[in-house]
Amino acid sequence: xxxxxxxxxxxxxxxxxxxxxxxxxxxxxxxxxxxxxxxxxxxxxxxxxxxxxxxxxxxxxxxxxxxxxxxxxxxxxxxxxxxxxxxxxxxxxxxxxxxxxxxxxxxxxxxxxxxxxxxxxxxxxxxxxxxxxxxxxxxxxxxxxxxxxxxxxxxxxxxxxxxxxxxxxxxxxxxxxxxxxxxxxxxxxxxxxxxxxxxxxxxxxxxxxxxxxxxxxxxxxxxxxxxxxxxxxxxxxxxxxxxxxxxxxx
Amino acid sequence: xxxxxxxxxxxxxxxxxxxxxxxxxxxxxxxxxxxxxxxxxxxxxxxxxxxxxxxxxxxxxxxxxxxxxxxxxxxxxxxxxxxxxxxxxxxxxxxxxxxxxxxxxxxxxxxxxxxxxxxxxxxxxxxxxxxxxxxxxxxxxxxxxxxxxxxxxxxxxxxxxxxxxxxxxxxxxxxxxxxxxxxxxxxxxxxxxxxxxxxxxxxxxxxxxxxxxxxxxxxxxxxxxxxxxxxxxxxxxxxxxxxxxxxxxxxxx
Numbered sequence: 001x002x003x004x005x006x007x008x009x010x011x012x013x014x015x016x017x018x019x020x021x022x023x024x025x026x027x028x029x030x031x032x033x034x035x036x037x038x039x040x041x042x043x044x045x046x047x048x049x050x051x052x053x054x055x056x057x058x059x060x061x062x063x064x065x066x067x068x069x070x071x072x073x074x075x076x077x078x079x080x081x082x083x084x085x086x087x088x089x090x091x092x093x094x095x096x097x098x099x100x101x102x103x104x105x106x107x108x109x110x111x112x113x114x115x116x117x118x119x120x121x122x123x124x125x126x127x128x129x130x131x132x133x134x135x136x137x138x139x140x141x142x143x144x145x146x147x148x149x150x151x152x153x154x155x156x157x158x159x160x161x162x163x164x165x166x167x168x169x170x171x172x173x174x175x176x177x178x179x180x181x182x183x184x185x186x187x188x189x190x191x192x193x194x195x196x197x198x199x200x201x202x203x204x205x206x207x208x209x210x211x212x213x214x215x216x217x218x219x220x221x222x223x224x225x226x227x228x229x230x231x232x233x234x235x236x237x238x239x240x241x242x243x244x245x246x247x248x249x250x
Numbered sequence: 251x252x253x254x255x256x257x258x259x260x261x262x263x264x265x266x267x268x269x270x271x272x273x274x275x276x277x278x279x280x281x282x283x284x285x286x287x288x289x290x291x292x293x294x295x296x297x298x299x300x301x302x303x304x305x306x307x308x309x310x311x312x313x314x315x316x317x318x319x320x321x322x323x324x325x326x327x328x329x330x331x332x333x334x335x336x337x338x339x340x341x342x343x344x345x346x347x348x349x350x351x352x353x354x355x356x357x358x359x360x361x362x363x364x365x366x367x368x369x370x371x372x373x374x375x376x377x378x379x380x381x382x383x384x385x386x387x388x389x390x391x392x393x394x395x396x397x398x399x400x401x402x403x404x405x406x407x408x409x410x411x412x413x414x415x416x417x418x419x420x421x422x423x424x425x426x427x428x429x430x431x432x433x434x435x436x437x438x439x440x441x442x443x444x445x446x447x448x449x450x451x452x453x454x455x456x457x458x459x460x461x462x463x464x465x466x467x468x469x470x471x472x473x474x475x476x477x478x479x480x481x482x483x484x485x486x487x488x489x490x491x492x493x494x495x496x497x498x499x500x501x502x503x
Contacts, residue, residue: 052405077409085406089424089502098420099410130502150410 003028003063003075003153005049005186010058011211012044019045020211021058026154026188026203031180033197034190035233036207036215037241042190043082043158045207049188050077050156062154076103078147080157084139086131092118092142093127096149103150117145120179137168144176148183157189161196173200194233198226206236209244289471297475306460307479313455314445315483317373321380322441326434328381329389337396337422346393353386362448371452379448384441388433395429396422428499435492442484 005026012019018041026032036042047053049060051067060067062075086095096114105113118127121141131139140160147155157176161169177200180187191197197204201220208215215236218229273291280290289297301307332350336343361382365375399422407417449458457476464472 050409052409079406079409081402081406083402085402087403087420087424090420098412098416101416102411102413132503146410 003186005154005188006059006061007045007049008059008061010045010048010055010060012041012048012053013056014044017056017211019055020213022207022212022214023058024205024214024217026186028186029184031177031187031200031202032189033201033204034188034207035192035194035197035204035237036212037209037237037244038192039244040207040210040212040240042192042207045212046156046158046188046190049154050079052079075153076150078150078152078155080140080143080147080155080160082159082162084131084136084143086139086142086146088131091128091130092123092134092145095131095142096146099146099150113149114145117148118142120148120182121145122175137164137172140164140172141175144179148179148185152185155185155187157187159190159192169196176200194230194237198230198233204233206233207240209240209247215240286468286470289474293471294474294478297471298478301472301475301479310455310457310460310476311479311483313453313459314442314449314457317376317449317456318380318438318441318445321377321445322384322438324377325381325385325388325437325441328385329392329433330430332389333392333396333426336393337399343393343397346389350386350390350393353382354390356382358383358444358447362451365448366451373453375452376445376448376456376458380441380445383444384437387440388430388437391429391433391436392426395426395433398429399425428496431492431495431499435488435496438487438492439484442480446480 007025008023009021010019010023011017011021022045024032034042034045044053048055049067051060054068062077065075067075086092087098090098093111093114096118097110100110100113115124115127118124121144123138123141123145126134126138131142134142140163143160144157160176161172164172173196176187176189179185180200189197189201198220204216204218204220205214206216206218207213216233218224218233220229224232276288276291280288285293298307332346336346358379361379362375365378365382369375369378403421403425404417407421412420446456446458446461449456450462453459457480461473461476464470464476
């Protein structure tokens with residue numbers, strides 16, 4: 001079941017400090033969008049939360065259990081990357097079945113779960129297609145189905161629609177919102193598009209320029225009018241972009 | 251019904267035209283210099299029919315292919331082991347790279363002479379030569395394949411906690427198999443060419459032996475016949491073994 005995510009004083013240095021110190025917590029069932037200027041370490045932060053990279057400072061706990069680099073914890077995390085990362089030699093169904101193998105689920109149940117989540121993301125009838133035979137949007141849907149198939153405590157999404165055209169992007173945003181409502185998963189979603197974040201997130205975390213801290217944490221509960229929220233966030237992000245450019249080595 | 255154009259494409263009509271010119275030139279040269287230097291196409295065809303009828307073609311081709319199967323097969327097995335080592339350990343990868351560079355730089359003739367010294371006049375001489383020459387070719391393509399496994403897919407495997415064995419079976423093997431097939435195709439061509447050379451020394455069967463023997467008894471047309479047999483074997487194995495393999499691999503593309 002969904003659990004609480006605690007990010008406490010997390011920082012990361014790659015020669016220079018990229019993330020200074022970031023702390024926030026995500027309650028079970030929340031849809032958090034991580035925003036910020038390009039290059040502020042959004043993806044790095046997501047990778048640290050997912051246990052793909054160790055933080056230089058700070059801790060990440062998921063349901064009270066520490067998450068460490070290389071992902072040695074018992075909590076289940078699903079990740080949707082910028083690229084679909086489907087195995088091209090496997091059908092969509094086989095891709096979704098594969099990730100359930102380490103969970104010790106038997107073949108028939110794996111198949112049923114794969115069919116269920118592929119249908120949930122709108123891919124019923126395409127189960128036996130190879131990734132090369134379907135569109136980019138459909139591949140990203142399959143990647144979402146794969147992430148859901150492990151029944152994750154936390155679902156991480158790293159600009160999953162970055163490669164899609166505007167129309168498909170909007171369709172996928174609605175889909176993710178629907179999937180979130182239907183499954184009740186806790187989602188951490190990285191994006192640089194403010195409209196996207198405001199359209200789908202329940203909590204918006206705006207990071208500052210490098211070395212990043214939290215610039216603003218907004219509850220997107222409809223109390224602030226959408227257009228005002230978007231304007232405010234846009235102003236903020238422009239300030240941060242300018243700050244990053246000023247501090248950038250010439 | 252196929253249109254005339256499709257038939258032309260299927261029959262490689264321009265290639266046939268060039269072949270016709272070559273044969274015509276061949277006939278003229280043969281007529282000018284005599285059958286000992288260059289036997290006529292008809293004599294070669296006649297010789298081919300003769301060895302097929304007598305069954306000699308199968309004896310010698312079989313002997314050559316048998317040696318290739320052992321030498322080249324051994325090379326594939328060792329190449330797989332080397333590629334696995336290179337995948338598992340970074341240190342091993344460096345050693346394998348260096349060793350293959352040295353093997354690649356070694357002449358065929360070195361192995362022929364050395365194998366005669368070591369194994370005497372036996373089948374093991376061409377087998378060993380074939381092994382030593384094809385090993386670096388197959389192994390380098392395999393190691394390249396192992397190195398080009400998409401790290402992002404392996405990371406995906408880590409996210410979903412696939413075990414080492416599961417990652418190996420689901421990610422590493424399928425992305426390396428095309429390299430294996432490519433390496434085998436090139437390696438087999440090399441194996442056929444090299445083993446035949448090694449057969450000139452010390453064995454009494456095989457295409458290389460019989461070609462050299464034909465030269466000694468001044469049966470020049472038989473040299474050409476056996477060369478033709480070699481070419482046909484190569485083409486047949488390409489279209490019956492390697493091309494279907496490559497097509498099978500391309501299914502999901």
